[in-house]
Amino acid sequence: MVRSEIRLRSDDDGPRFWTRLSFSSQFFLAAAIVLFVAMAVLGTWVNDQIKHSVLVTSGAQGASFMNGFLEPLVQDINTDGTLPAESHERLDDLFIGTALGRTVASIKIWVADGADATVIYSTTKDLIGERFVSTDVERAAAGEIVAEYEDLISQESAYEQTLDMALIEVYAPLYRTGTDQVLAVGEIYENANALAEELAISQMTSWLVVLLTTIFMLAVLYAIVRRGSRTIALQRSDLQRHVAEAQAMADQNSLLRIAADRARLDASEANEQLLARIGSDIHDGPIQLLSLFMLKFTKMGGRGDDRTDVQKALEGLFNSALSELRTISSGLSLPEIEELSPREALELAVFRHEDIVGTRVTTNFGDLPEFLTHATKICAYRVIQEGLSNATKHAPRAQQSVKALVVGGWLEIEVADDGPGVRQTDNIVSGREKLGLAGMRNRVGALQGNLEVHSELGVGTRIKVTLPLEGGEHQPRPANDVS
Template sequence: MGLLAFAISQRIETSMMQTAAEEGALFTELFLSPAAQDLVTSRRLPPENAKRLDDLLAGMLGERLVLVKLWLPDATLVYSTSKKGIGDRFPSRHIDAAVAGKATAEFDYLHEAENANHKHLQVPLVEIYAPLFRSGTREVIAVGEIYSDGRRLAADLASIRFTSVGIVGAATAPMMLILFFMVRRASKLVNEYQSSLMQNVVEATNLAAQNDRLRRVADNARLEAASSNENLLARIGQDLHDGPIQLVSLLMLKLTDPTAKKSDPSGFTHAHDPTIEPLTKRILAELRNISTGLVLPELDGLSPNQLLLLAVKNHEEATGTTVCCQIGDLPADLSPLITICLYRIVQEGLNNAFHHAKAKGQRVEVVADPQSILITVSDSGPGAVDKDHEHRRSRRGLGIAGLRNRVEALKGTFEFVLQRGIGTQIRATIPIAHARK
């Protein structure tokens, strides 16, 4: 748009200069052509013709014209109102154009050598070159050059330039405003699309992360399923060990007890222990219970205190021994996993006390607080069958190691303490967890 404003102003300036050139051509034709007709036959202007031109320019025309010159077609100066340089040649493209029959005009600040004597004027002048023709023909006999005061024309041109720039600027402003809003709208659409794409990318990333989490959850679920199967097998083994196997071991002890054997007249030995038959029935009942549900049905419907007393009672009936009990009040809504664990701790601890301490000093203590339950099963045996027993059972995942696994699975702590000459103690602390309703 700036180039457009410049082109418009240049076009207007050219048009005005051409108009000025045409007006100058008319002036030279009217006032200078009659005096220049003598140049057809002479290379000098007659003095009377020069005097006539001086008088003419000294009048009203002198107010508009600053300088007047006459040139021969070969660029020789034959007349000048300043009387300087007459007879000298000053070739110029403007003279050549005028000899060719074309009038020209331009602003001149008198910088050429021919105008050296008029540089003091310091005003913009309109320099006009026009051809002078022989009367009645189109033969160029001379070139007329006139300088008029160009201050008014320069001011008009400056005003025209300012006006053209203003008009172009007024047209440009709304165009730029419209373009601005168009580009801004396009930019907004691009940003919205970009934001939408970024949101889609984020959603896709989140979906990928979610899928990855689900995959890991599925993998963990498979691992947990495998672990659950392993735990189930371990529980079956623990139940078999803590129940029937312990009773079978007890039966074997009774069958091999030399004090319980008597000989008949024929020499055969018979076992007459009255507890063998109920013990055998209990073994069968344990095996049936484990095979049907893996959890003892006889524990259902019993409170935790009744359950522990039942474990002690079963041991006393099976072994014919006495157990000292001190069981505090336990919450009635304990989780079944905790009640079974307590039952197995009492069962395993008392069986160990019978096997290794000869049932000496059998004792069960249970203390409960709002957060946990502390259960202790101890005896007063020699405490010497200790670590071999524990390690041998641990390698098969049974016995003391099985109890430790049960307790730690419930986030509790387990201790197996052996003191030679003092006895053995099983101590477990289990956090309280209530049954789900």
């Protein structure tokens, strides 16, 4: 269990470690790995090419050596593939115990028969007459010069493996003079201690150059990426700051909008309260005084036929004035809907219209909310009252309908008739909407609602009002469309 937990923690820490690094640090690590691997491959290839070039040069020199000293001494090789005793003596005199012999560590002469080869001469006398399988001898017998460095693993090089020195092994074909016929294959082992030192210095130099080049490239790339990373970081910081500022501004605008909506609602409530107070003052003041004055006037003038025509005319004017004042007072104040539910308030507006006009209105009230603000309730009441009044005025014999329902956090009220309809210009007086429609639009606009009037000649008129519900999740409100 402990082992499993440790493994899981290490798996999680890896990505976290990487993501915690900056972009420039991630690039530095990735680029360092890639560059060092690439340069290691390049350095290895360069060193191999240097070694190959040295071997080619050494092979060519060894071949020239054998062509100059060994080839003349194998021209009298016997038909059975052996060297005459005289050739052995001359080779020994040439290479054993002489200054020329000290330039090479060992010499062999081979006769190849396919992959098998026989040693017909060697400075190591125990090998003469021995047969070995040697692909290098086979390649040289085919006319190829073969050079190898520190590759002494074959059985026939057992003696050379005991020497404490670096060796280059060269195989070269020995031709019959004046022809391309290979008589034998010569093999020499050259002392390569000096070459080994030169190769070590060359390899060290090449690796140092590769390393310095890699570090320089990595430093230049890192500097460029670091600068870009800093620029990106600054831009990201600026962007985050701007986003934060924009978010703060949006939040502030949202709070201001909510405050403005609340102020409009409060203003609408205050306006309705002001209108109610004015209506109450008119009812309790001028109407009561005129009623008292009318009572006194009636007592002073008598009853029935005792009244003069002037008295009768004045009495009619007083009655008309009282009726107008009562109408204005009732229009300004609706104290009776204060305690009514939204459905009851809308039904009251329809009932009063039916009672006054004497017509039947079709209603379709959906699932209405249990509570509306007083301003919204009064506005809905006035919309139905004014809409039905306008319908009766313009289409007295038309069928009228009222529909109210809640859609997407909005209260939708529609007052319609199937009368002859009106043109849009008929609702305009001296460039302004008629008083009833204008008042309705002002009431709706004060609550951040929307008013649409659709009317076509011969089709009818439809007034649609949408009012926001307090606390509702509102869908986008449609734009005003008056036609």
